[in-house]
Amino acid sequence: MTTPIERLSGLVVGVVESVAPDEVRALLELDAPHSTALNTGVPAGFPRLNGYVLIPNEAGATVAYITWIGIERSPYPKRSGLKDFGLIDLPFPLRKMSLSPVGTLTSRRDRASGMTRYELSRGVVAFPSVGDQVLIPTAPQIEAIVGARDDDKRVRIGSSPMASSAAIMVDPDKLFGRHLAVLGNTGSGKSCTVAGLIRWSMEAAEKSLKEAGKTGVPNARFIVLDPNGEYARAFADRGDELRLFRVPPVTGGERPLDVPAWLWSGHEWTAVAHAQPGAQRPLLMQGLRELKAGQTEGVPREAMIRRYLGSYSIRISAMLNTGTQAFGGAAKARFECARLLETIASDCSQFGGETLGTASGALAAISTTITGIVDGRRSGNFFNDFTISDLETIRSALDTLAQTLPDIGHATLISEDAPQFFDVNILAEHLDRVATEQGGNLAGFISTLGLRIRGMLADQRLGAVIGRDPPTSFESWLKDYIGDDGASNGQIAVVDLSLVPSEIVHIVVSVLARLVFESLQRYRRGHPKGQTLPTVLVLEEAHTFVRRGKDDDGPASSPTQLCREVFERIAREGRKFGLGLVLSSQRPSELSPTVLAQCNTFVLHRIVNDADQNLVARLVPDNVGGLLRELPSLPSRQAVLLGWAAPIPVLVEVDELPDAQRPQSADPDFWKVWTLTEERGVDWGAISEEWSGAPPVHDPEE
Structure with missing residues (x-):
């Protein structure tokens, strides 16, 4: 029966020769194993690149893996107790190793089982010193190094060929x-x-x-x-x-x-439709909000006019809030103010000619008021300063009338990102309608957006993926x-x-x-x-x-x-x-x-x-x-x-x-197919029919 000290000495394979923070050099004993080590009680390969060794010290044992093995010519080692000191000092081939320290192995006694348990911690607590012994780890130590004995390691994924084939377990x-x-x-x-x-x-x-x-x-x-x-x-x-x-x-x-298109967010619609940030992206977001809110019949005319009146009020407020009085002073500022007011008067006159009930008269009155203010400031081809009271009067009239018109605020309760169903096939037509209702050149700006959306939806390959029926x-x-x-x-x-x-x-x-x-x-x-x-x-x-x-x-x-x-x-x-x-x-x-x-x-x-x-x-x-x-x-x-x-x-x-549980990613068997070891029949008719989505065309004579 061997003592613990005797068992420990049987695991020694070398001594530390030099120490650096990232490298430890070790000299192997003359009788250290060359290929297979029996020191640990079971046959184990030693030494091997990326294999593990232990260097005991006061903190436990430093764990290092082998990064280099070689033979160097050195003086013959002097062994105490033997007649080596009288030999001629000629170069002698000695095996040496370079080691990289990676962790510290500690041990404790498990009171319940009476067994010694090893635990590995990342990092080196105490570096070894020159002359320290280098040991081969035992099987339980190897399992602790690779984590096979940890309580939280529940799933086995393989084994370590450099650690005595110890099981590799992961949490x-x-x-x-x-x-x-x-x-x-x-x-x-x-x-x-x-x-x-x-x-x-x-x-x-x-x-x-x-x-x-x-x-x-x-x-x-x-x-x-x-x-x-x-x-x-x-x-x-x-x-x-x-x-x-x-x-x-x-x-x-x-x-x-x-993956239905109605689940796509506004961000995703912007990317797939390549909507430009100027006019296309805001219009696309508005169209998605309205369709997801169930508003598919277009915006009522009164609500559109309310939008215009609100926009005019905001532009007048911007003039009033500027510190440089853009509506007065320089001739250019007065001219731009007059041009804005004339535009508002013209639009209000046009709106007033429509059948809008009491709003028609109010719009006509606003147009008359604005025309009177502009004519009163006209001086030939130029304009005198517009007063703050003039602009405030116009803004107040616009705001008062806007409050009497219906709002479409309910459409904004649904975000363009909400996963609400809508018929994606009517998106392009809805965007065209919104652009036409808002007037100006907006319809021209978004024409390419509508073409891209129609082209994507017309692709038969996409229909089954993004527009399943029934949804x-x-x-x-x-x-x-x-x-x-x-x-x-x-x-x-x-x-x-x-x-x-x-x-x-x-x-x-x-x-x-x-x-x-x-x-x-x-x-x-x-x-x-x-x-x-x-x-x-x-x-x-x-x-x-x-x-x-x-x-x-x-x-x-x-x-x-x-x-x-x-x-x-x-x-x-x-x-x-x-x-x-x-x-x-x-x-x-x-x-x-x-x-x-x-x-x-x-x-x-x-x-x-x-x-x-x-x-x-x-x-x-x-x-x-x-x-x-x-x-x-x-x-x-x-x-x-x-x-x-x-x-x-x-x-x-x-x-x-x-083989039956592997993904279908094996290398192709060219030789077996070439030599008819494996048959490969081809039915291009069935493939073309499935690919094109249409039945194959046959010769009438056949």
């Missing part, structure tokens, strides 16, 4: 609560990792429910925005737990993708896409965007993301205790939708910018409302820096591009940056896990999914 609260980025080149295993994280989280939750003796299914919500149509296959075996949305036509078990109620839409409780609706929603037209795919993604975020905001506000509804939003090919770009002031001018702004807001504020974001991308250098900076956990697969490598290198502290040098050579399924969900950066071999 879903940390993994999803502060946003996750899965980055890597095509074919490195990103999609399988994302699908595995969702599946393993659900399986862990189901296991916990069963162990606690609870019935039912996990009350979870995963919403996957899938631009390539990969994930439907990955969760097909989950049955009712999967809600799959696709562009119509759909088959059994699938649901038609429905879905807003409550049903929220239950379908965000999910009801787990018992009555599936926990996983996959939105297949592969056939969504490119003209609106960014709008569809931004609308879905915004509605998910705002629904969780309102959920928390509706609970006195501020409870959240934990939801995970997964975005595949994130570099396509959250592309880095210039931050423009004002409303988004394009759907791409709008999409980026929505996800930047989710990245900044989503955690407060229970919304976790999972980004998957093969080009991290093209992602929005704002979104990437808000991700607290990263799973880094193979990354070859220099720009992408430089970007991810800045995500980790300098003393562990060497771990990322392995990124270009990582095989498929292996990745570096770092950030909030991992105590220290660790190399993980992600658990393998069965």
Whole structure:
């Protein structure tokens, strides 16, 4: 039976030779293991790059990972008790290691079980000293280093090949609560990792429910925005737990993708219609407010006249409020004042000629009063000063008459952002009517806006997505896409965007993301205790939708910018409302820096591009940056896990999914098809019919 001291001495493999804040150099013993170590009681590979060693000190033990191994010619080591001191001092090959300290391992005795428990804390409490011993960690210590023994580590995602194949466990609260980025080149295993994280989280939750003796299914919500149509296959075996949305036509078990245009906000309509800020954007907002308020028959004439009178009153008030008396003094100011008053008199005379009841006489009277004032100040082709009392008299008359005309203020009770149903097909005609009623050259300014809206709605590919008939109620839409409780609706929603037209795919993604975020905001506000509804939003090919770009002031001018702004807001504020974001991308250098900076956990697969490598290198502290040098050579399924969900950066071999549970993203089998090992029949007639939406044209003779 060995004593603790004897067991400890059996783990020693070297001594510290030099110490720096970011690097520790160690000299290996002559009899230290060369490839396989048996010191820990079980065979373990040693030494290996990115493997772990311990350096005991007064604070516990400093944990370091191996960054370099080599042989240097040095004087033959002198071993006390042996006849080494009389030997000729010739150069001798000695093995040495460079280590990067990353944390401190402490131990405590568990009174209940009598076992020793190890805990890892990030950072170095006490640096080692020259001559300190370097030890191989035991299996329990390795598990503590990679976090496999932590009580909050509930979901297994893989094992660590550099840590004796210890299980890598993560806390879903940390993994999803502060946003996750899965980055890597095509074919490195990103999609399988994302699908595995969702599946393993659900399986862990189901296991916990069963162990606690609870019935039912996990009350979870995963919403996957899938631009390539990969994930439907990955969760097909989950049955009712999967809600799959696709562009119509759909088959059994699938649901038609429905992102109705009446759910779009004014901001989103501005971006998709490219409404210009001068006349088009205000008119578009007015049209949306009126249609959502149910006002589709145009503005009554009396209400339009009230608008004009209010506008004239405001312009006169602006003259009276100026400190330089723009209506007097200089000849130009007097002339502009006279021109405004003549315009008001002319319009009031025209209005007075219409059938408006008592208002007709009042309008004619105002026109006569203004004409008299202007003629009284006329002097040839010039005008004398207009007095304050003149302008106040006109303004008072305009305000008094406006109060007697009907108002359309009720239309403003509905915001252009309100999710209120309206017939989107009449939007362009309604905008034309509003522009005509307001007169002037407004109809000419908004003609191109109407053409863009009509062209978009005329596209048959869009009709089934943005204008479903009959329309879905807003409550049903929220239950379908965000999910009801787990018992009555599936926990996983996959939105297949592969056939969504490119003209609106960014709008569809931004609308879905915004509605998910705002629904969780309102959920928390509706609970006195501020409870959240934990939801995970997964975005595949994130570099396509959250592309880095210039931050423009004002409303988004394009759907791409709008999409980026929505996800930047989710990245900044989503955690407060229970919304976790999972980004998957093969080009991290093209992602929005704002979104990437808000991700607290990263799973880094193979990354070859220099720009992408430089970007991810800045995500980790300098003393562990060497771990990322392995990124270009990582095989498929292996990745570096770092950030909030991992105590220290660790190399993980992600658990393998069965073929039937993998996303449909495998490399194409060119050779098998070329050599007829796998058949590939083609029916272009069926494809063209579905694509064009029209039956194929056949030869009459056939």
